[in-house]
Amino acid sequence: xxxxxxxxxxxxxxxxxxxxxxxxxxxxxxxxxxxxxxxxxxxxxxxxxxxxxxxxxxxxxxxxxxxxxxxxxxxxxxxxxxxxxxxxxxxxxxxxxxxxxxxxxxxxxxxxxxxxxxxxxxxxxxxxxxxxxxxxxxxxxxxxxxxxxxxxxxxxxxxxxxxxxxxxxxxxxxxxxxxxxxxxxxxxxxxxxxxxxxxxxxxxxxxxxxxxxxxxxxxxxxxxxx
Numbered sequence: 001x002x003x004x005x006x007x008x009x010x011x012x013x014x015x016x017x018x019x020x021x022x023x024x025x026x027x028x029x030x031x032x033x034x035x036x037x038x039x040x041x042x043x044x045x046x047x048x049x050x051x052x053x054x055x056x057x058x059x060x061x062x063x064x065x066x067x068x069x070x071x072x073x074x075x076x077x078x079x080x081x082x083x084x085x086x087x088x089x090x091x092x093x094x095x096x097x098x099x100x101x102x103x104x105x106x107x108x109x110x111x112x113x114x115x116x117x118x119x120x121x122x123x124x125x126x127x128x129x130x131x132x133x134x135x136x137x138x139x140x141x142x143x144x145x146x147x148x149x150x151x152x153x154x155x156x157x158x159x160x161x162x163x164x165x166x167x168x169x170x171x172x173x174x175x176x177x178x179x180x181x182x183x184x185x186x187x188x189x190x191x192x193x194x195x196x197x198x199x200x201x202x203x204x205x206x207x208x209x210x211x212x213x214x215x216x217x218x219x220x221x222x223x224x225x226x
Contacts, residue, residue, distance in 0.1 A: 002064055003050035007072055008102050009033070013115060015096040022120040027058050031130050034060040035114045038134050040107070041148045048107060053148075055140040059130045 003009075013032050017024040024032075033049055040048040047053075051062035099108055118126055131137055136146035 001050050002068070003048065005102055006049050006051070006068055008097050008099075009036070009049065009111070010069065010072065010074075011096045012099055012103075012111070013119075016112075016115045017119040020115075020119060024119070025123075028123060028126065030061060030065065031059060031126055032114060032118060033062075033065075034130065035118060035134070036111050037148070038136065038151060039110045039114055042151050042153070043110070044106075045153075047148060048110070053136065053146040054143055055137060055146060056143060059127055060134075060137060060146055 010029065010033070013029060013036075014024050017028075017032075033051070034053060037047040037049050037051070037053065040046070049062075051064055053060045053062050055061075103111070118129075135150035135152065136148050138150065140146055
């Protein structure tokens with residue numbers, strides 16, 4: 001069943017892309033809605049829009065969309081694309097409801113992430129990604145419903161606490177450990193005399209970040225690319 005938020009979501013996507021000095025056309029709008037469902041399904045195991053996605057021209061398409069957008073005063077009929085310029089039917093909206101009133105925080109974070117990554121992307125790259133790198137599209141036949149169960153589980157829904165690493169990843173971690181020392185060692189307690197001597201002889205290290213830091217090993221974690 002189509003979600004009640006779909007009309008507001010369409011307005012929000014169009015408005016956010018426009019505010020970022022981008023242009024949004026019919027095909028791009030459809031693909032951004034699809035990617036919102038892909039990202040949402042990965043973490044929540046359900047689609048956000050409630051649309052039934054099928055493999056069609058230019059990738060995933062939902063046949064409910066033309067009626068929905070027609071009621072909004074937007075034309076979402078089929079279009080012939082000029083891939084050199086990316087031109088198509090351009091959308092603009094002006095009455096966008098406050099997203100905090102109709103979106104949960106987790107939903108908004110996912111939608112904003114999709115818009116930030118793909119809202120101003122070249123249409124050809126966007127279509128390549130949708131066709132080749134989203135699980136529901138793989139091996140789907142023309143006009144066949146897309147199977148979102150093919151999407152792998154996200155980190156929050158992982159069924160195991162273990163993480164499979166490639167040989168190159170394990171070697172890279174080993175090199176970091178060798179370079180920076182043993183990072184899992186327990187701190188060695190100091191005697192009272194050692195603490196006193198350290199207090200008297202050592203000056204505090206300037207710390208421009210304003211955060212506490214120690215003289216021992218510092219472990220930093222970074223997130224990989226989406």
